[in-house]
Amino acid sequence: MLKQAIPDATIDVFVAPVVKSFAEACPHVDNVLVDTGDDAAIAELIKEQHYDAAIVSLSQYRVYKLLKPARIPYVLVPTLNWYQYLxxxxxxAQYQDGISVWRRGCNVVEHFLKEHNYTIPEVKRPFWDMSNKKHKWQEYYNKQGEEKLIFAHPGTGGSSGGVPVESFSNMLIDISQRTALDCRFVVTYSGQEEVLADEMVAILSEKGIKVEKAKPLSSLSEFAESLVAADMFIAGSTGPLHLAGLHNVPTLGFYAGRRSAPHIRWQSLSADDRRLSYTPPVGKRTGRNMALVDFDKAATEAAAFLDSFYSDVSR
Incomplete structure (x- = not known):
């Protein structure tokens, strides 16, 4: 949104080391500053850039101390804690009913643009257009003929309980049996989640379902780019769902059952008509028990979605 509104602007981002490659791959970013942990050196580096403005997405006292020596003319922060008064x-940028976290991030940028008399642009999906590499990544994931690649990520996010691998796997089997499409399942994972991925592959293989464990990739940015190959992405972890949503891939997410509506707050970046979400019953005793999700309903609706969505051969 920012780059589209001000195409001549130089946009730098300050990020943690783990997302450096992803930030560098972003087509809307010009330069990447990495958080080395050396605050004095970082503050000096920021000062040397002579920035005209800064938009703070994560308001911490440390960030204030990093920015203060630079004397940047305009610094915008979200109103999330006492640091805002500095x-x-x-x-x-407070949580609001019916508003997702990523949408709130857009609100901060919109405020910046309004204050500087720029027209707020209509940003269209996909937010990261990798369509020219879709065939390459489909080959990487061994797509054969008219198969649909259904990605499944059995790991979990921090705010939800883990989705039981057996329940998750049985749902995938049901989807495969109920859809009219020819599906191949790709199981993705990160680090210690490989144990879960192996278990899921074993369960699906035993039932004769076409499945394979994703081959390792070199970086987060490469993994994110590769998800353009997916015809649907299913997970209980919001990080991978957001990455798939960058490509406007249909997503199916599992979220905790809370009155704060995590399925809305942490919804993926895909368009409204490309998102399915399921939660256990709302409540202190039930909300984090992902075994209580209605997996039969999820399988039925996912299969119906796939049949309807891909009935148009142009998609």
Whole structure:
């Protein structure tokens, strides 16, 4: 949104080391500053850039100390904690019913654009257009003929309980049996989640379902790019769901059952008509018990979605 509104602007981002490659791959970013942990050196580096403005997405006292020596003319922060009062320019970014976290991030940028008299652009999906590499990545994941590649990530996010691998796997088997499409399942994982991936592959293989464990990739950015190959991405972890959503891939997410509506707050970046979400019953005793998700309903609706969505051969 920012780059589209101000195409001549140089946009730098300050990120943690783990997302360096992903930030460098972003087509809307010009330069990447990495958080080395050396605050004095970082503050000096920021000062040397002579920035005209800064938009703070994560308001911490440490960030304030990093920015202060640079004397940046305009610094905008979200109103999330007391640190906001250290800045002149602030905008509301509190959680709101029916508003996702990523949408709130857009609100901060929109505030910046309004204050500087720029027209807020209509940003169209996909947010990261990798369509020219889709065939390459489909080959990487061994797509054969008219198969649909259904990605499944059995790991979990921090705010939800883990989705039982057996329940997750049985749902995938049901989807395969109920859809009219020819499906191949690709199981993705990170680090210690490989144990879960192996278990899921074993369960599906035993039932004669076409499945394979994703081959390792060199970086987060390469993994994110590769998800353009997916015809659907299913997970209980919001990080991978967001990456798939960058390509506007249909997503099916599992979220905790809470009154704060995590399925809305942490929804994927895919368009509204490309998102399915399921939760256990809302409540202190039930909300984090992902075994209580209605997996039969999820399988039925996912199969119906796939049949309807891909009935148009142009998709």
């Amino acid at each position: 800045y002149k320019h602030r905008t509301n």
